Amino acid sequence: xxxxxxxxLTIASAMAxxxxxxxxxxxxxxxxxxxxxxxxxxxxxxxxAAGEVYYLNFKPEQDKDWQALAATYTEQTGVPVTVxxxxxxxxxxxxxxxMAKSDAPTLFQVNGPVGLANWKxxxxxxxxxxxxxxxxxxSFALKDGDTVPAIAYVIETYGIIYNKALLQxxxxxxxDITNFESLKKxxxxxxxxxxxLGVKGAFTSAGMDSxxxxxxxxxxxxxxxxxxxxADGITSTDAIKGTYxxxxxxxxxxxxxxxxxxxxxxxxxxxxxxxAEFVNGEAVFYQNGTWEYNNISSIGxxxxxxxPIYIGAEGEENQGLCTGSENYWCVNKNASxxxxxxxxxxxxxxxxxxxxxxxxxxxMGFVTPFDTFTGEYAASNPLLEDADAxxxxxxxxxxxxxxxxxxxxxxxxxGSALTAYxxxxxxxxxxxxxxxxxxxxEYQLANG
Amino acid sequence: xxxxxxxxxxxxxxPTLAAFIIGFIWPFLWGIYLxxxxxxxxxxxxxxxxxxxxxxxxxxxxxHAFFFTAAFTVVSVVLINAFxxxxxxxxxxxxxxxxxxxxxxxxxxxxxGIVLGYIxxxxxxxxxxxxxxxxxxxxxxxxxxxxxxxxCWQQIGYMMIIYIAGxxxxxxxxxxxxxxxxxxxxxxxxxxxxxxxMPSFTICLFLTLTNSFKLFDQNLSLTAGEPAKASQxxxxxxxxxxxxxxxxxxxxxxxxKAVVFFLLVVVIALVxxxxxxxxxxxQ
Numbered sequence: 001x002x003x004x005x006x007x008x009l010t011i012a013s014a015m016a017x018x019x020x021x022x023x024x025x026x027x028x029x030x031x032x033x034x035x036x037x038x039x040x041x042x043x044x045x046x047x048x049a050a051g052e053v054y055y056l057n058f059k060p061e062q063d064k065d066w067q068a069l070a071a072t073y074t075e076q077t078g079v080p081v082t083v084x085x086x087x088x089x090x091x092x093x094x095x096x097x098x099m100a101k102s103d104a105p106t107l108f109q110v111n112g113p114v115g116l117a118n119w120k121x122x123x124x125x126x127x128x129x130x131x132x133x134x135x136x137x138x139s140f141a142l143k144d145g146d147t148v149p150a151i152a153y154v155i156e157t158y159g160i161i162y163n164k165a166l167l168q169x170x171x172x173x174x175x176d177i178t179n180f181e182s183l184k185k186x187x188x189x190x191x192x193x194x195x196x197l198g199v200k201g202a203f204t205s206a207g208m209d210s211x212x213x214x215x216x217x218x219x220x221x222x223x224x225x226x227x228x229x230x231a232d233g234i235t236s237t238d239a240i241k242g243t244y245x246x247x248x249x250x251x252x253x254x255x256x257x258x259x260x261x262x263x264x265x266x267x268x269x270x271x272x273x274x275x276a277e278f279v280n281g282e283a284v285f286y287q288n289g290t291w292e293y294n295n296i297s298s299i300g301x302x303x304x305x306x307x308p309i310y311i312g313a314e315g316e317e318n319q320g321l322c323t324g325s326e327n328y329w330c331v332n333k334n335a336s337x338x339x340x341x342x343x344x345x346x347x348x349x350x351x352x353x354x355x356x357x358x359x360x361x362x363x364m365g366f367v368t369p370f371d372t373f374t375g376e377y378a379a380s381n382p383l384l385e386d387a388d389a390x391x392x393x394x395x396x397x398x399x400x401x402x403x404x405x406x407x408x409x410x411x412x413x414x415g416s417a418l419t420a421y422x423x424x425x426x427x428x429x430x431x432x433x434x435x436x437x438x439x440x441x442e443y444q445l446a447n448g
Numbered sequence: 449x450x451x452x453x454x455x456x457x458x459x460x461x462x463p464t465l466a467a468f469i470i471g472f473i474w475p476f477l478w479g480i481y482l483x484x485x486x487x488x489x490x491x492x493x494x495x496x497x498x499x500x501x502x503x504x505x506x507x508x509x510x511x512h513a514f515f516f517t518a519a520f521t522v523v524s525v526v527l528i529n530a531f532x533x534x535x536x537x538x539x540x541x542x543x544x545x546x547x548x549x550x551x552x553x554x555x556x557x558x559x560x561g562i563v564l565g566y567i568x569x570x571x572x573x574x575x576x577x578x579x580x581x582x583x584x585x586x587x588x589x590x591x592x593x594x595x596x597x598x599x600c601w602q603q604i605g606y607m608m609i610i611y612i613a614g615x616x617x618x619x620x621x622x623x624x625x626x627x628x629x630x631x632x633x634x635x636x637x638x639x640x641x642x643x644x645x646m647p648s649f650t651i652c653l654f655l656t657l658t659n660s661f662k663l664f665d666q667n668l669s670l671t672a673g674e675p676a677k678a679s680q681x682x683x684x685x686x687x688x689x690x691x692x693x694x695x696x697x698x699x700x701x702x703x704x705k706a707v708v709f710f711l712l713v714v715v716i717a718l719v720x721x722x723x724x725x726x727x728x729x730x731q
Contacts, residue, residue, distance in 0.1 A: 092691055093691055096488070096489060100491050208585075210672065264577075264580070264583070265577060265583070267573075267582075268583050407692065407693050416676035419585065419675065423583070426675070434676075
């Protein structure tokens, strides 16, 4: 009888222990389940320095580079750095759950003023840091009164990427395209002679799948917003007027008519489809940005160039590429003091040390807004060179006004309307409604 | 042994009970409390009273999602159970290869909803392209029937297994007696078999009803609520409220919707259970 009792107790306690162990291990592995990365938490022999860094990274493309950089830093200083990358499109979701944990990220990202609105109570004031002092311009920091809750760490540029060789084969060069009319003329001509030129269309498919629709509902929509802000002399608004929506229609029509596929099929086309078409030389133009370089570099540096997105607004001959940032670093105010200090030290190291600068500029290919990235640490690829060339030629870069769009829901509304319009199941009026009325409603709902 | 269990029951019950409280009861109560709060992360909340509930109907998406879900539930419950029971009847006859058929019909149930959604999206879009009709994400009607097809394909096999188990439990002597009394096949089915498998109907109706009402993965991956939320179901609507809006108040509103949603599911499930239970007969 006694033996049975002991047996029962042993089994029960074993169950209880394994249960607890189960809990323990889930908390340490759960960071990996919805993200694309692994952690590089160090349990090294080096004396544990005060504080740890936990970075919740937004950009899956650069995950490996961040992991490597974190490992280097840990090796040099003994400060553990964990980098976790959220899966594409899941950043807010993951940030929300991570921030609720006791082991919350010490370093996270917001995408601009609208993103900051959600998180500003969690942002440490960076105004006195070395990081802030290295910014080349104040416009790369987000400000809340006198405090600096977020600092941009990468400047990106988008426009219409084109295949120089194919454009030449068609008998044109980038100089021929200086406004919407000339862009349309060239595109229509290429589309008309597509068999002769061996392409499937002038533009890659304007895919409206969720992997690709941000190119139109966010990035392309930036242009009518930019021109409206410029005309009205404002930087944000609670109700957009839609002055330049006809221009938005023009350029979108051009994308879907002079395209590699029927507009009815766009709803299911993905970002990979468009990239593949461009890389395989099936299309000449591809609206995308500098971040896409690694995916399309296989067609050869000498063949890559970027044009401004012309929409037919007045004075657009002087318009440059769209340059801005939607990646801002924020330091978690609620982290312990040691962790905050460790995080700021890590960031300072990233932008001042040789390893950090090399990784940021060459491995990740970032153009940064910091004055420490000069000489050999200036990132370089044909797309970036084009971006610089337009600025050098005195063209005005287009700001990223899309960070003032009222909500994700607004973008989705415009995206759905555009998809339906492209397929012919909806009208352009629906797009206008989603754009103008949707803006007012969403702004009201977000700030009311 | 009996004595030992009597004496040591807390040792056996407590671990599971603790897990249940930590993993279910506590989050559930906290979730209800959150629906009265404004919050960005679930630890850091401000109590705002009933205002979240008042804002549920601030736009008509929740109502629309409710009716879409209700329509979907009615159609899918009828179809899944009709086909499931039909297949069960066929596969309880002494046909050749019964086991193979049972396995084949059951298999789709083993694949996860998200994966199924994407596979069917590709398939259905392919068919719609050939017919030169608008794709799934462009037309809510196609989206609706796409979801129905997907759910039928996935669930029929599972319900079929439950019905087969029920049918195999119908005593053969009852059927034989009915046949001797001159009952036709139809009479045997409706007067003997169906009343005898009523418990299976209870469980199958319960499963399909709640599954359809709570459907999320398949909705997300097949249509993602397109076009313009027209094919959005309740669970996806709640998710959308939570994540696609900016401004701190939306999390609370999403949570309030989730509580309303929970109550809806409970009420519907209880009504259904009561109704079908009353039809069950004692063997």
